[in-house]
Amino acid sequence: MSTIAVLGAGKIGESLLSGLINAGHATEKLLFTERYQQRAEELTERYGVRNADVAEAVEQADVLVVSVKPQDIDPLLELISPLVTPEKLVVTLCAGLPTELFERRFAAGTPVVRVMPNTPMLVGEAMSAVSAGTHATEAHLETVEEMLGSVGRVVRIPENQQDAVTALSGSGPAYFFYLVEAMIDAGILLGLPRAVAGELVVQSAVGSAAMLREGEGHPVIMREGVTSPGGTTISGVRELEKHGVRAALIDAIEAAHSRSVELGAKHRADPSEGDED
Numbered sequence: 001m002s003t004i005a006v007l008g009a010g011k012i013g014e015s016l017l018s019g020l021i022n023a024g025h026a027t028e029k030l031l032f033t034e035r036y037q038q039r040a041e042e043l044t045e046r047y048g049v050r051n052a053d054v055a056e057a058v059e060q061a062d063v064l065v066v067s068v069k070p071q072d073i074d075p076l077l078e079l080i081s082p083l084v085t086p087e088k089l090v091v092t093l094c095a096g097l098p099t100e101l102f103e104r105r106f107a108a109g110t111p112v113v114r115v116m117p118n119t120p121m122l123v124g125e126a127m128s129a130v131s132a133g134t135h136a137t138e139a140h141l142e143t144v145e146e147m148l149g150s151v152g153r154v155v156r157i158p159e160n161q162q163d164a165v166t167a168l169s170g171s172g173p174a175y176f177f178y179l180v181e182a183m184i185d186a187g188i189l190l191g192l193p194r195a196v197a198g199e200l201v202v203q204s205a206v207g208s209a210a211m212l213r214e215g216e217g218h219p220v221i222m223r224e225g226v227t228s229p230g231g232t233t234i235s236g237v238r239e240l241e242k243h244g245v246r247a248a249l250i251d252a253i254e255a256a257h258s259r260s261v262e263l264g265a266k267h268r269a270d271p272s273e274g275d276e277d
């Protein structure tokens with residue numbers, strides 16, 4: 001069992017620690033680093049996992065999971081770069097930061113795997129996309145896939161698709177929350193109490209997601225299944241089409257993609273190269 005150090009145990013880092021423990025990873029094979037002493041003590045009490053300083057974490061762990069905010073990456077890289085050797089596996093969860101940024105700073109040959117997770121990691125239902133850097137092997141990817149499999153689902157993609165993933169599943173939960181919020185407002189307009197409207201919409205979302213995951217059908221077929229001739233649903237669907245909701249969603253995701261490319265550009269050696277071809 002590898003020793004894993006989470007560098008920056010914030011929301012995502014804590015979720016990962018929690019998921020690994022639930023999946024049976026030994027607590028003595030986990031470490032985390034954290035800037036605030038009080039937060040570190042809380043995490044140790046909650047999970048029984050040891051807090052370490054960065055140097056100790058890098059020395060003791062086989063896998064270093066970088067989960068600080070992208071804007072905090074430089075001071076962390078300053079600290080760890082002289083200590084990281086090619087025997088370590090570096091896993092970055094930092095949105096928008098290319099593997100080459102890490103490879104440039106570490107000893108030649110250090111394997112780096114880039115991951116785009118999403119916030120449902122907090123409830124063990126993350127969607128994570130993993131990409132190998134220049135020196136990451138099949139075995140490294142499998143290690144990362146197994147680790148992230150404890151907090152949700154994992155797909156493997158080339159790094160040049162990471163901006164698209166950021167726009168679709170990285171930002172995706174926000175679009176579902178937005179849709180749920182709007183539907184709850186509709187329930188209130190129709191005179192339902194907020195709590196009842198919330199229960200109705202959230203359970204409909206959970207049930208629909210379960211059908212999508214478990215069913216063999218395509219979303220179109222599932223929607224047709226609740227759209228009877230001359231019925232209520234088709235009246236609603238016509239309004240969605242009239243208001244261009246499908247086009248608005250496509251535009252929204254395309255805009256998120258452009259922004260991801262723009263934010264990533266300043267970290268690339270050649271800023272004219274986007275992640276996407």
Ligand SMILES: NC(=O)c1ccc[n+]([C@@H]2O[C@H](COP(=O)([O-])OP(=O)(O)OC[C@H]3O[C@@H](n4cnc5c(N)ncnc54)[C@H](OP(=O)(O)O)[C@@H]3O)[C@@H](O)[C@H]2O)c1
Nearest residue numbers: 008009010011012034035067068069070072093094095117
């Ligand atoms: N949340 C998401 O939806 C999401 C989705 C995909 C990817 N990600 C990525 O996941 C990463 C973590 O995001 P998050 O939402 O978990 O952020 P967060 O809650 O702010 O967690 C980052 C943690 O790292 C700590 N930290 C910063 N610099 C450090 C250092 N030098 N040494 C040790 N600890 C340090 C921060 O401490 P302080 O409290 O002192 O700042 C904080 O506890 C980000 O890179 C983000 O891009 C997040």
